[in-house]
Amino acid sequence: MSAPLASLLPLAQGDDFIQERTGTGCVQENGFFCAEWAFDNFDRYVTPLVEHLVLVSASVVAGLAIALGLAVMSHRRRWLVPPLTGLTGVLYTIPSLAFFIVLLPITGFGRTTAIIALTAYTLQIIYRNIVAGLDNVPAASKDAGRGMGMTDRQLLWRVELPLALPEIIAGLRIATVSTVAIATLAVFAGAGGLGDPLYADLTFRTNVLLAGGLAILMAIAFDALLVVAGRVASPWRKVRPV
Amino acid sequence: MSLALVSLGFLDAFTGAIDFIFNQRESTVAGDEVGGLAQIGDLTVDHLEVSAIALAGSLIVAMPIGVWLGHHGRGELLAVAIGNAGRAVPELALIAFMVAFVGVGLVNVSIALLILGIPPILTNSFVAIRQVDRDAVEAARGMGMSEPEIVARVELPLAVPTLMSGVRTAAIAIVATATIAPLAGVVTLGDLIINRNVYGDDGVLAGGILVAVLALAIELTLAGIQRLLTPRGLRLERAPARA
Numbered sequence: 001m002s003a004p005l006a007s008l009l010p011l012a013q014g015d016d017f018i019q020e021r022t023g024t025g026c027v028q029e030n031g032f033f034c035a036e037w038a039f040d041n042f043d044r045y046v047t048p049l050v051e052h053l054v055l056v057s058a059s060v061v062a063g064l065a066i067a068l069g070l071a072v073m074s075h076r077r078r079w080l081v082p083p084l085t086g087l088t089g090v091l092y093t094i095p096s097l098a099f100f101i102v103l104l105p106i107t108g109f110g111r112t113t114a115i116i117a118l119t120a121y122t123l124q125i126i127y128r129n130i131v132a133g134l135d136n137v138p139a140a141s142k143d144a145g146r147g148m149g150m151t152d153r154q155l156l157w158r159v160e161l162p163l164a165l166p167e168i169i170a171g172l173r174i175a176t177v178s179t180v181a182i183a184t185l186a187v188f189a190g191a192g193g194l195g196d197p198l199y200a201d202l203t204f205r206t207n208v209l210l211a212g213g214l215a216i217l218m219a220i221a222f223d224a225l226l227v228v229a230g231r232v233a234s235p236w237r238k239v240r241p242v
Numbered sequence: 243m244s245l246a247l248v249s250l251g252f253l254d255a256f257t258g259a260i261d262f263i264f265n266q267r268e269s270t271v272a273g274d275e276v277g278g279l280a281q282i283g284d285l286t287v288d289h290l291e292v293s294a295i296a297l298a299g300s301l302i303v304a305m306p307i308g309v310w311l312g313h314h315g316r317g318e319l320l321a322v323a324i325g326n327a328g329r330a331v332p333e334l335a336l337i338a339f340m341v342a343f344v345g346v347g348l349v350n351v352s353i354a355l356l357i358l359g360i361p362p363i364l365t366n367s368f369v370a371i372r373q374v375d376r377d378a379v380e381a382a383r384g385m386g387m388s389e390p391e392i393v394a395r396v397e398l399p400l401a402v403p404t405l406m407s408g409v410r411t412a413a414i415a416i417v418a419t420a421t422i423a424p425l426a427g428v429v430t431l432g433d434l435i436i437n438r439n440v441y442g443d444d445g446v447l448a449g450g451i452l453v454a455v456l457a458l459a460i461e462l463t464l465a466g467i468q469r470l471l472t473p474r475g476l477r478l479e480r481a482p483a484r485a
Binding site for chain 2 (some may be wrong): 211
């Protein structure tokens with residue numbers, strides 16, 4: 001009945017990834033963590049790692065761009081805030097895996113589908129934090145800007161957004177760390193990532209620890225990077241996580 | 243011409259999925275019948291069952307700790323750190339960890355999902371109690387309320403919006419991750435997605451649609467419960483941000 005989908009859903013990819021579990025005794029007995037195997041086979045995780053990195057980066061950057069646009073748009077039109085919060089809330093609530101599947105007939109199997117769904121997921125977190133950040137800018141700072149003869153646009157880009165930076169960074173940290181975790185499901189959209197080796201062999205302990213560990217390390221690295229970026233970008237103020 | 247074909251194809255897929263939900267059909271592998279409202283109903287109940295067990299578990303574990311820490315103003319670093327760390331747990335890796343190290347089945351999957359629900363509930367219940375106006379607490383103390391009374395009758399009602407936003411975040415994470423529970427031997431709506439060879443493409447798409455609808459329905463239900471629990475005076479205030 002729906003032939004178009006048939007070619008789009010080859011979920012059993014990566015079949016030959018680990019299943020030939022031969023070699024050292026540790027691997028055969030499925031030991032806690034076979035360091036030797038991990039060392040010898042680490043190159044198998046490089047491509048998934050890079051794919052994961054690209055998925056997360058692209059989704060968060062796109063999410064930031066869209067959320068920033070929405071926040072700037074609703075900044076001077078307050079009535080837009082509740083409907084936009086509601087809309088991004090719906091996108092946040094739809095489980096990413098379900099989102100991938102529903103997008104498949106429209107955008108096909110691959111990276112685009114995963115990035116669309118992950119971007120949609122990040123919008124609510126980033127949007128809310130930008131709005132909250134803009135709301136928290138002290139009136140005195142805005143008055144000072146106006147007193148210097150700034151237009152609305154200058155005020156927004158030179159005073160309000162820089163002063164909102166701590167909240168924006170806090171939102172980006174939450175969005176990025178969550179996206180690194182959820183992107184493990186992108187394998188169901190055929191977009192690879194660290195979910196690919198995970199899904200290829202869920203029972204092989206070394207594989208699970210290695211792929212899962214890499215995802216957690218990536219989340220920590222992104223988080224640290226954003227903290228540093230926030231400090232560098234706002235030397236006048238320390239970053240406070242929300 | 244080609245544009246028409248493309249749009250027709252994608253509508254076809256959705257028509258097939260809707261048909262799968264409402265009408266039973268022969269499985270793509272020989273034998274069983276799949277699809278139809280009866281099977282969808284069973285899978286939905288299974289999905290809700292494991293999710294409810296996990297959510298109840300994380301509430302029982304995390305809420306008393308969060309409320310206790312918040313009431314005594316202790317362990318802020320711990321509460322916030324657990325919340326942050328919880329976000330970094332990859333869903334697929336968590337289920338894989340259970341499969342590889344602990345075991346499969348309802349109990350193990352419930353524990354995995356429960357772990358996912360703890361961070362948002364712990365952090366939000368801590369923050370929710372902590373942000374209650376200290377003057378209100380002092381006033382209650384002055385009226386002669388005991389500490390448990392203060393928690394139950396002053397702090398908890400005032401904490402409902404933030405606390406419930408933690409419960410909603412946890413519920414969404416649990417329901418979403420229950421979708422991959424079939425990988426660990428617990429059948430849920432996710433079975434339609436994961437076992438494509440049994441349900442076919444229409445089943446996969448139906449699974450995606452049903453999981454999305456279920457998550458939205460649960461979010462709406464919890465929003466309604468939050469409204470009922472929120473003291474009238476607080477309802478006019480702005481909803482707090484999610485943690």
